Amino acid sequence: DQQVKQNSPSLSVQEGRISILNCDYTNSMFDYFLWYKKYPAEGPTFLISISSIKDKNEDGRFTVFLNKSAKHLSLHIVPSQPGDSAVYFCAASDKGGSEKLVFGKGTKLTVNP
Amino acid sequence: DVKVTQSSRYLVKRTGEKVFLECVQDMDHENMFWYRQDPGLGLRLIYFSYDVKMKEKGDIPEGYSVSREKKERFSLILESASTNQTSMYLCASRLAGYEQYFGPGTRLTVT
Numbered sequence: 038d039q040q041v042k043q044n045s046p047s048l049s050v051q052e053g054r055i056s057i058l059n060c061d062y063t064n065s066m067f068d069y070f071l072w073y074k075k076y077p078a079e080g081p082t083f084l085i086s087i088s089s090i091k092d093k094n095e096d097g098r099f100t101v102f103l104n105k106s107a108k109h110l111s112l113h114i115v116p117s118q119p120g121d122s123a124v125y126f127c128a129a130s131d132k133g134g135s136e137k138l139v140f141g142k143g144t145k146l147t148v149n150p
Numbered sequence: 151d152v153k154v155t156q157s158s159r160y161l162v163k164r165t166g167e168k169v170f171l172e173c174v175q176d177m178d179h180e181n182m183f184w185y186r187q188d189p190g191l192g193l194r195l196i197y198f199s200y201d202v203k204m205k206e207k208g209d210i211p212e213g214y215s216v217s218r219e220k221k222e223r224f225s226l227i228l229e230s231a232s233t234n235q236t237s238m239y240l241c242a243s244r245l246a247g248y249e250q251y252f253g254p255g256t257r258l259t260v261t
Contacts, residue, residue, distance in 0.1 A: 046190070069248045080154070080240055080252030081193070126192060130248045137208070138250060140185075142192035 040064045041129050043141035051149055056114040058144050060127030063108065067129040071138065072101060072112050075124045084125075085112070117148045153177070154253035156241055162259045169228040171256050173241030179251075181244040182224035184208075184216065186237040187255075193240065199224055231260045 042061045050056045060070075068089040073081035087094040087101045087110065094101050100113045114121055127141040157172035175182065183198040185208075195208030197216040205216050213235060217225045224243075228235055236259050242250040 043192075071248060073252075078159075078255070078257070080242075080254045082252070083249050086249065137195060137198065138248065140193040142190060 038063075039141075040067075041127055041139050041141040043125075043127055043144050045144050046142070047145045047147070049147045049149060050117050052119055053116045056112075056117045056121065056146055056148065058112040058114075058125050058127075058146065060110045060112075060141055061108060062110075062129050064129070064131065064139075065108070066131040067139075069130045070101070070103060070110050071128045071130075072099075073126045073128060073140075074121075075126065075143070081126060114146075117146075119148050119150050122146055122148050154241060154243055154251050156239075156253040156256050158256050159254060160257045160259075162261065163228075163231050164261055165232060167228075167231050167260075169231050169258065169260075171226040171228075171239055171241075171258070173224045173226070173243075173253055174222055175224075175243040175251070176222065177243065177245065177251075178221065179243035179245045180221075181250075182218065183242040183244070183250060184214075184224065184226045185240045185242065186210070187240055188237050196226065233260050236260045 071086040072084040074084045075081040085096050085099045103110045124143045124145045126143045128138040154175045184196040185193045199205045199218040215227045239256045241253040244250045
């Protein structure tokens with residue numbers, strides 16, 4: 038039973054436009070959410086996170102939005118660059134500081150020049 | 151900068167061999183994790199450790215074991231490698247909070 042879902046396996050956008058990657062979760066105990074970026078043959082790198090007490094967090098070109106009532110979060114990349122082409126994983130953790138992160142299956146973003 | 155290193159980037163083993171994957175972190179992190187990544191399946195947790203000599207099963211522990219004798223080192227052991235264990239193996243560590251730092255991964259092929 039998937040607790041974190043990324044329903045789009047892939048996304049293709051033009052350079053300079055906005056990329057929107059979506060993530061849904063089912064566990065209402067999740068209180069912290071993270072996005073990781075992964076290039077082929079490399080380990081994932083942390084990108085941005087958001088606590089459940091917020092609905093938005095911004096870091097440069099990257100913004101994460103959280104809609105708790107819908108159990109939905111999204112990552113916006115503006116403007117998209119070819120170097121952003123990678124697989125993006127959404128992850129969640131539950132209350133109490135559990136050591137575990139639950140990852141989605143990932144979305145492969147391709148930014149075309 | 152946190153550094154997590156893995157002993158091999160690429161490894162080819164035969165079915166039935168015992169395989170050791172090593173992970174070392176240099177930031178005195180308490181928690182360490184082993185994942186495998188497969189296309190279309192994302193990252194799945196195999197085992198994790200929250201202290202030396204302590205370990206807990208993740209979501210897919212079957213066919214694997216782990217060892218943590220020192221704080222900085224966390225080993226994943228495939229007792230008898232099988233072809234369905236061909237995968238990318240990722241080690242991560244964490245001090246506190248939620249963010250985990252990942253190593254570069256080991257691409258294991260079992261033939």
